[in-house]
Amino acid sequence: MCPFNYDLTGKKVFVAGHRGMVGSAIVRRLATEDCEILTAERKDTDLLNEEQTRRWLERHRPDTVVLAAAKVGGIGANNALPVDFLCENMRIQLNVIQSSHAVGVDRLLFLGSSCIYPKFAKQPINEDSLLSGALEPTNEWYAIAKIAGLKMCQAYRQQFGRDYISAMPTNLYGPGDNYHPEHSHVPAALLRRFHEAKLADAPSVAVWGTGTPLREFLYVDDMADACVFLLKHYSEREPINVGTGDEVSIGQFAAMVAEAVGYLGKLEFDTSKPDGTPRKLLDCSRLLSLGWKPKTSLQEGLPKALHDFLDGGGRHLHVTSDAAE
Numbered sequence: 001m002c003p004f005n006y007d008l009t010g011k012k013v014f015v016a017g018h019r020g021m022v023g024s025a026i027v028r029r030l031a032t033e034d035c036e037i038l039t040a041e042r043k044d045t046d047l048l049n050e051e052q053t054r055r056w057l058e059r060h061r062p063d064t065v066v067l068a069a070a071k072v073g074g075i076g077a078n079n080a081l082p083v084d085f086l087c088e089n090m091r092i093q094l095n096v097i098q099s100s101h102a103v104g105v106d107r108l109l110f111l112g113s114s115c116i117y118p119k120f121a122k123q124p125i126n127e128d129s130l131l132s133g134a135l136e137p138t139n140e141w142y143a144i145a146k147i148a149g150l151k152m153c154q155a156y157r158q159q160f161g162r163d164y165i166s167a168m169p170t171n172l173y174g175p176g177d178n179y180h181p182e183h184s185h186v187p188a189a190l191l192r193r194f195h196e197a198k199l200a201d202a203p204s205v206a207v208w209g210t211g212t213p214l215r216e217f218l219y220v221d222d223m224a225d226a227c228v229f230l231l232k233h234y235s236e237r238e239p240i241n242v243g244t245g246d247e248v249s250i251g252q253f254a255a256m257v258a259e260a261v262g263y264l265g266k267l268e269f270d271t272s273k274p275d276g277t278p279r280k281l282l283d284c285s286r287l288l289s290l291g292w293k294p295k296t297s298l299q300e301g302l303p304k305a306l307h308d309f310l311d312g313g314g315r316h317l318h319v320t321s322d323a324a325e
């Protein structure tokens, strides 16, 4: 039983970042609730622009904000674009969180990432290990921005009594992902690379790193379901982890993607590419104890993600997308 209940009925919910993988999944999920969903198009309202963001919020006055807008990308993009990842994310967060407070939004859900935790945090990683050690260098820019975002939520709670909460998802995948060959996360990168290798009848495909790092993958519609659950039932200062509890090595994961795609060639590990953090399994006992659990296994989710790619997701080859990681 959840002690806290927030009724979404009749509420105006602003999803910032609705074109991204996570934001679009949250919009799909919120469509099954009896609430009004608000979105802002980037061409009219650039969340990097303080005045435009403030004006949009003043005009629409949402009851609740979900901050899923972010500059995101995989290990390659984070390494290549540190200024973009640090500064754009800080700016979006400042604009959306400050303006939400200014127009009287009392409830806000901020989306972070499991990379906020120290590189060598005790596994599975619980929320209390935040800021207990050094970060993984390949994504510290993004992580620092996300830590600042969750700290802003805590600061607004402490100083102004705002009910701003933060969720920390594990690695996500699914429809709406960014399929850029160099800048995407591993699920989208491998779906695309194996698909292209299958079409070209290539004898082998490169997988970055050693294949030994362990990762936990959550299907994005499960993440969206968790976000709605948290909006309704979570009201604490501390961030809350969202994951599956299952981990696979990158080597095992690559084999699963190859199978989903139907690629029969060899996998070659390119050790000139970075591995990133060796392991990041989230401890989700706080969320599980509230009564939420994921529904979609990798065996079910990967074919759906492939379907999205084949269905045109792969046409959108932007460097980054508006979605929390």
Ligand code: GDP
Residues within 6 Å of the ligand: 073, 074, 075, 076, 115, 139, 171, 183, 184, 185, 186, 187, 189, 190, 206, 207, 208, 209, 213, 215, 250, 273, 274, 275, 276, 277
């Ligand atoms: P991370 O969890 O922040 O490291 O995010 P990524 O999704 O970018 O990478 C996860 C793991 O997959 C890392 O160990 C990468 O080295 C590995 N990996 C293997 N092939 C690829 C690839 O083509 N793209 C990316 N981004 N990672 C890959």
